[in-house]
Amino acid sequence: MNASASPSAGESASGSSGGSAGGSVVRLGALVPLTRPGWVDAGRQLLAGLELAAAEVNDGGGVGGRALELVVRDTAADPERAVAAVEELAGLGVAAVVGEYHSVVARAAAARADALGMPYLCSSAVLDALTEGPTEWVARLAPAQSHGWRTYADFLLGAGHRRIAVAIQPSAYWASGTRVLRERFAARGGSVVEIGVGIGVEGTSVQGLCDALVGERSTALLLLVGYPEPAAAIVRAVRGDRRLGEVLIGAPAGQPEFAGWAEALGGDGAGIPFLRYLPERLGPLGERVRKELRERLGEEPSFVAFEGWDSVTVLAEVLRSHGTERADIAAAWPRVEVEGTRGPIRFSRTPGIGVWQWVWAPVRVVDRDPADITGRFRVVHGEDVL
Incomplete structure (x- = not known):
């Protein structure tokens, strides 16, 4: 595990140096609800996906030979805490910020990232009005709430x-x-x-x-x-x-x-x-990632873990293809295309939504099967949208 700049309790840096050359790193800030009143189960799943993807990037040579490092900050479902984290991460020199599950928290983080000129890829929050108006700095993987x-x-x-x-x-x-x-x-x-x-x-x-x-x-x-x-x-x-x-x-x-x-x-x-936000059946990439996430979590991964993995994978491709300067990362949103665990990911402008949006992740309505509540989900409505 690589060290961050003096992380405090609930705040850490993670990543693997395997496959990268030298001591130089590229840092990504990661916003995750890890303590209550945040949905801690969701935060744990999101972090597992973020960390697995970062480790795989580094095992594959990193970003231009530089290790990818996550600097993790616990938002605890607190918008003010998220704003402070974005400001701190900007001062630490991260190339971009990723993550967050709670919509009201992500909205606060997105507003501050926009004001600071910080690229932010929102993993899981769905509120349509993630920003007050159009912005070039923010993109989102999760489907809009509407x-x-x-x-x-x-x-x-x-x-x-x-x-x-x-x-x-x-x-x-x-x-x-x-x-x-x-x-x-x-x-x-x-x-x-x-x-x-x-x-x-x-x-x-x-x-x-x-x-x-x-x-x-x-x-x-x-x-x-x-x-x-x-x-x-x-x-x-x-x-x-x-x-x-x-x-x-x-x-x-x-x-x-x-x-x-x-x-x-x-x-x-x-x-x-x-x-x-999962297809009924995952493809080969999704199945591979599912097995890795299950081993890391000790339980079946939720769709939130896949959102985390996809987010870091998208940002790693942007960093490789367009460089680590913040303005270059933001300019790359409409040009990047990545094979994610749930289909090809590309961003576009969507009416009524001010951020760059993936249209759309698969959306299904499911429930837990009474015959096996801990392990089986039943699809009751929805079609894969890839």
């Missing part, structure tokens, strides 16, 4: 749901997702009811949420809340309420993707559809 959540709305509508409820906490991300759902349902004569959960005087208790679901006669409840809590508590309450036996629980943000979900909920966590 694209994925429309797919999820279509799944619900196709399954016959016309009146759904969302258990929601205050957040720009949850509010944006609700708007997407509401617009899609309104176009088909459906409706979306919001039930605020557990924060402030207007927050509804878990029992109050169950009572509201009965009163609203909603046929589905979506968990637009934090993970693991209060999401797990809501699932247990709804599953245990005989009045709600026919209500579908859904989680478009992907909480059931992570192993901790199955550990916390057991059988109650099965059959809860969520968005997953």
